[in-house]
Amino acid sequence: MSDQSDARARFLRLHDALRTRICLLDYPPGTRLSEETLAAEFGTSRTPLRRVLARLEDEGLVISQHGVGTIVTDVDPGEMARTYDLRRELAGLVGRLSPVAITDEIVAMGHDFLTRGEALLTNPEVRALARLNMEYFHFGTSLTMNEALRDTSERLYYRTARIWLKATSHLDLTEEIAIFLAELRDSLQALQARDAQAAADVRRAHISLCIARVNAARG
Amino acid sequence: MSDQSDARARFLRLHDALRTRICLLDYPPGTRLSEETLAAEFGTSRTPLRRVLARLEDEGLVISQHGVGTIVTDVDPGEMARTYDLRRELAGLVGRLSPVAITDEIVAMGHDFLTRGEALLTNPEVRALARLNMEYFHFGTSLTMNEALRDTSERLYYRTARIWLKATSHLDLTEEIAIFLAELRDSLQALQARDAQAAADVRRAHISLCIARVNAARG
DNA sequence: AAAGCTTTAGTTGTGCACAACCTTTATGCG
DNA sequence: CGCATAAAGGTTGTGCACAACTAAAGCTTT
Incomplete structure (x- = not known):
């Protein structure tokens, strides 16, 4: 048993990891993040990862476009x-x-x-x-x-x-x-x-x- | 063609609707929101609705607990x-x-x-x-x-x-x-x-x- | 050669079936 | 009767297959 639920802990971990990569310019603005690639890297399916990307989008760090990709934002x-x-x-x-x-x-x-x-x-x-x-x-x-x-x-x-x-x-x-x-x-x-x-x-x-x-x- | 993508418009609509219900105490603190029921009401499947609930959770208005339900928060x-x-x-x-x-x-x-x-x-x-x-x-x-x-x-x-x-x-x-x-x-x-x-x-x-x-x- | 159309590869969005989990209820044993 | 245990029902979480969509490459026609 973990303190937090397993799912929530993983969510926080992935969120922090991706946010850090974006803010350290490992993923510079304009970078296209592939849900499938990231899911494979972190050893999950797309579903939990999409939850993370959704939050990053709410925070204004990425933007998802249907049929195009999830793109790291550049700010005005x-x-x-x-x-x-x-x-x-x-x-x-x-x-x-x-x-x-x-x-x-x-x-x-x-x-x-x-x-x-x-x-x-x-x-x-x-x-x-x-x-x-x-x-x-x-x-x-x-x-x-x-x-x-x-x-x-x-x-x-x-x-x-x-x-x-x-x-x-x-x-x-x-x-x-x-x-x-x-x-x-x-x-x-x-x-x-x-x-x-x-x-x-x-x-x-x-x-x-x-x-x-x-x-x-x-x- | 809509101004925004179809999915995003629906997301904003559902988010606003649920947020209003919570803040107007239609769903008082402690209320258990059923993903399936809400999905049926708004004519979608659980998937898009879960995106909405996830954001409401990030905003601190609800909290989802595995195996229990999605519960409207009451604040300290x-x-x-x-x-x-x-x-x-x-x-x-x-x-x-x-x-x-x-x-x-x-x-x-x-x-x-x-x-x-x-x-x-x-x-x-x-x-x-x-x-x-x-x-x-x-x-x-x-x-x-x-x-x-x-x-x-x-x-x-x-x-x-x-x-x-x-x-x-x-x-x-x-x-x-x-x-x-x-x-x-x-x-x-x-x-x-x-x-x-x-x-x-x-x-x-x-x-x-x-x-x-x-x-x-x-x- | 250029313009327009078609095809194709790749991406995110959706729906569904099932797994994991919690709570409550029922049941059997002492 | 009381308590522990198990079983059942209901909920959220996950993975997968497919739909919807975009952009680019390739092809055809002029």
Whole structure:
């Protein structure tokens, strides 16, 4: 017996796997995903896999067209900018709506992120940066007890993550790592002060900077 | 040929129909929805219907349990309160993130809502109030061009709509209508001033009041 | 050679039969 | 009578075969 039902666990696993591949640009926008091929890879039939693709479609990451295929979406820059606007506001709300009490354990996690971030400098890789950024984002949303805020923030994060990654690959990787490290240091400082609102404000500020940077990279 | 593909149109139709039934308490929390019965009612097989139920499950309105059934959820009061907190903030953001220009047509729509609201006084019905409130909510989100904000607000609205309705049925209906009318009047005033931020603030304020009222009804 | 039609390969959508599972009811034993 | 066990009915989950559909390649005709 598993904690969750077998089917639900597999659903979550496949969903997370495909979402990660899309957001890490393993499947760049325009890629055609074959239900049959994916089903074979994951050792199931099309039926459970279609449930996963349906959710990805609801989340705006793919779009299924009858007779054509299931295609990874590419997002309108204007809509992306507006989504970032909302993400920025939500990041600030994490500090105001049911913030958690900052424990020693949380501070230690913040310190761990910084350590791992600094390790990126010795061996700079875009994918490693993206993965750590993704993990750090989840850490950030875990600082509120407001489930709706968490879910919404994550939903929007995964919708915009690809754009950030695409823009990053056009920028100087080492510089991007340095910027990320700066955020981690500011964040750690806020956590050490046991100030959840300050931590949220750090995230908010860096999303603002990220918006400006991506806009500048586009022209 | 239809504008959308046939399948997608039907999906949206079924989804909207079931979501409305759940939020209007036609299917109160705990109700067991039979896939086969619903499929028969809508003239399809289980397959397309399961796609609809899967989305409703992702939205938190039902939960499917293998061997048991698909059951309409009932929500934890604490989580509901936190969801309302977020909804309040999002309502305020509608005025700040890409607000639309208030046109004469929009003002006319606001006036129309007021007229229809006043009509409720002569024949008070909970369902009619709930339906108008739902329609008015969509009108409110249409005042921003930010798609993500619109989608998120609606998603959260449908997640909390039932709770409001359940609480309302324990309160004085005529008084609830009067409160709703006051919101419509305040809103109309803001629209006539062509002030989108003011309109958003009106909504924000009334969500705050709604939270207090629901809390008072429970305690 | 070019344009239009037909064919063909490949994809997602649908319906059905069955498997897996849970709950309730019936039954047999102490 | 009480309790445990089994059996039955009903529900969601899965796999498969086929339908509906699209796009591209190939063929025919001008």
